[in-house]
Amino acid sequence: RQHFSLGQLNATIRELLEKLNSRPFRKLPGCRLDHFKQLDQPVLQPLPAEPYVYAEWKKARVHIDYHVAIDGHYYSVPYTLIKKEVEVRITHNTIECFHRGNRVASHRRSDQKGRHSTIAAHMPESHRQAGEWTPERLTAWAAKTGPATEKLIRTALGARKHPQQAYRSCLGILRLGQSYGEARLERACQRALMLGSCRYKSIESIL
Structure with missing residues (x-):
């Protein structure tokens, strides 16, 4: 027979399979179908309610902005878990975070690198968390480096x-002053403001 679709082929296979399973054994009584009904069918269990979903697991530490980074995207967890380690279950469509065996967060997976998925319930009522980091404290630290650095940090926060969501980037920028010196960081921030780019990668590239 010629078949022009997978559906036609499967229909023919089903027909032949029924004939094969009903064909009497040569040396034993009955057929394959009889043995299936007597031995296998009585002990079969129902299929799972949902199809199996392939997942990967990894461990991640919660940053001071109460987000974990997965493939360049940031997903929120309850702020009480800041600086703690969580287990992350990664599927094609979802990101789930677990702490001590309990699921604490679930997000739709995103492929937008550098962006945030934040659930409002994960945020503290007061933003004075993670060692009292606040926008005011970050801008005060930036002001010690120079006016351009302060302006850049304010712009990034705003x-x-x-x-x-900008804490991670701002802290990274300010810590570049420890590696390159505050004078160089201030000049790099001036150039970044002229270019209109306040991202950590931009500052690091300029330096």
Whole structure:
């Protein structure tokens, strides 16, 4: 027979399979179908309610902005878990975070690198968390380096819906002063402001 689709082929296979299973054994009584009904069918269990979903697991530490980084995207967890380690279950569509065996967060997976998925319930009522880091404290630290650094940090904080989403980047920028010196960091921030880019990677590239 010629078949022009997978559906046609499967229909023919089903027909032949029924014939094969009903064909009497040569040396034993009955057929394959009889043995299935007597031995296998009585002990079969129902299929799972949902299809199996392949998942990968990894461990991640919660940053001071109460987010974990997975493939360049940031997902929130309850702020009480700041600096603690969580287990992350990664599937094609979801990101789930577990702490001590309990699921603490679930997000739809995103492929937008550098962006945040934040659940409001994960945020503290007061933003004075993680060693009292606040936008005011970050800008005060930046001001010690220079006016351009302070302006850049203010701009980075203001560009986010929630300032906490910029904490990771701002701290990274300010710590560059420890590696390159505050004078160089100030000049790099001046150039970054002229270019209109306040991202950590931009500052690091300039330096």
